[in-house]
Amino acid sequence: MCIARPVLAADVGAYLGELSYVEAEQRMQTSPIVILPFAAGAKEHGAHLPMNADQVVMEYLVEVAVNTVDVIVAPPILHGWFPAFRNYPGTEVSDPGVFEDYLYQVALSLVKQGAQRIVFLNTGITNATGLPISIVAREIRAQTGVPTLVVSWNDLETTEIEEFTEQREGGHGDEIETSINLVLQPDKVRMDLAATDYGDRPVKDYPGYEPGLFSRDPADPRYSETGIYGDATLASADKGERALEIMSREWLKALRGFANAEVREAD
Numbered sequence: 001m002c003i004a005r006p007v008l009a010a011d012v013g014a015y016l017g018e019l020s021y022v023e024a025e026q027r028m029q030t031s032p033i034v035i036l037p038f039a040a041g042a043k044e045h046g047a048h049l050p051m052n053a054d055q056v057v058m059e060y061l062v063e064v065a066v067n068t069v070d071v072i073v074a075p076p077i078l079h080g081w082f083p084a085f086r087n088y089p090g091t092e093v094s095d096p097g098v099f100e101d102y103l104y105q106v107a108l109s110l111v112k113q114g115a116q117r118i119v120f121l122n123t124g125i126t127n128a129t130g131l132p133i134s135i136v137a138r139e140i141r142a143q144t145g146v147p148t149l150v151v152s153w154n155d156l157e158t159t160e161i162e163e164f165t166e167q168r169e170g171g172h173g174d175e176i177e178t179s180i181n182l183v184l185q186p187d188k189v190r191m192d193l194a195a196t197d198y199g200d201r202p203v204k205d206y207p208g209y210e211p212g213l214f215s216r217d218p219a220d221p222r223y224s225e226t227g228i229y230g231d232a233t234l235a236s237a238d239k240g241e242r243a244l245e246i247m248s249r250e251w252l253k254a255l256r257g258f259a260n261a262e263v264r265e266a267d
Contacts, residue, residue: 028115032117033259035065040078100136116146149261172229175235179239194233
């Protein structure tokens with residue numbers, strides 16, 4: 001995906017890596033938010049999608065932010081903790097403590113450089129990669145006083161998306177995720193390999209958080225034949241454009257709202 005270069009003006013954002021250190025020091029003093037993006041650089045999304053499916057969504061969202069609001073976008077983290085997909089090829093840091101410590105140190109370095117507020121963009125979901133990221137966000141807030149916000153994929157989905165979704169249910173490599181990739185990288189989507197897979201999930205009628213798993217072991221009750229959950233055959237670029245429009249709107253709403261979060265007064 002080709003990312004447009006931002007115009008460095010007072011009312012739009014910037015990529016930290018594209019600034020000189022002098023420019024970076026100046027922008028840290030004025031930009032209300034530093035975004036620390038996280039996405040899987042390589043994680044399975046079925047046979048029909050490339051493993052960078054999360055990364056291209058992250059790149060799209062940070063481009064929307066940079067071209068719209070006053071933010072600084074730090075270099076992304078592309079290796080993470082993905083226990084649900086551990087049996088597949090990909091860029092996993094399998095020790096959650098190592099991933100958490102690494103993320104904390106990166107965020108802490110941004111605080112030391114002058115970040116006023118930090119937004120952790122997570123193109124995973126709240127109850128997966130959002131777990132260690134949220135711990136880091138809490139620790140940064142507690143240890144440094146800098147306000148933090150975690151925005152995960154599911155935070156950006158609204159009931160509006162459900163209105164044009166045709167699949168019975170889904171959540172990974174499904175109708176919506178495939179539709180989004182048909183917009184962002186259509187040349188890499190193999191619709192001839194798209195599948196329908198709702199798995200064999202009994203109805204959960206008891207409370208509690210039950211971690212999911214895409215197992216490649218046929219003896220496992222969470223065995224997945226395809227590595228997806230949903231119906232990718234129903235995907236279309238039109239649905240992808242509509243989903244991205246909704247997600248972008250919610251993303252900008254989060255950034256604009258958090259830009260006004262109170263910060264600790266300087267000593």
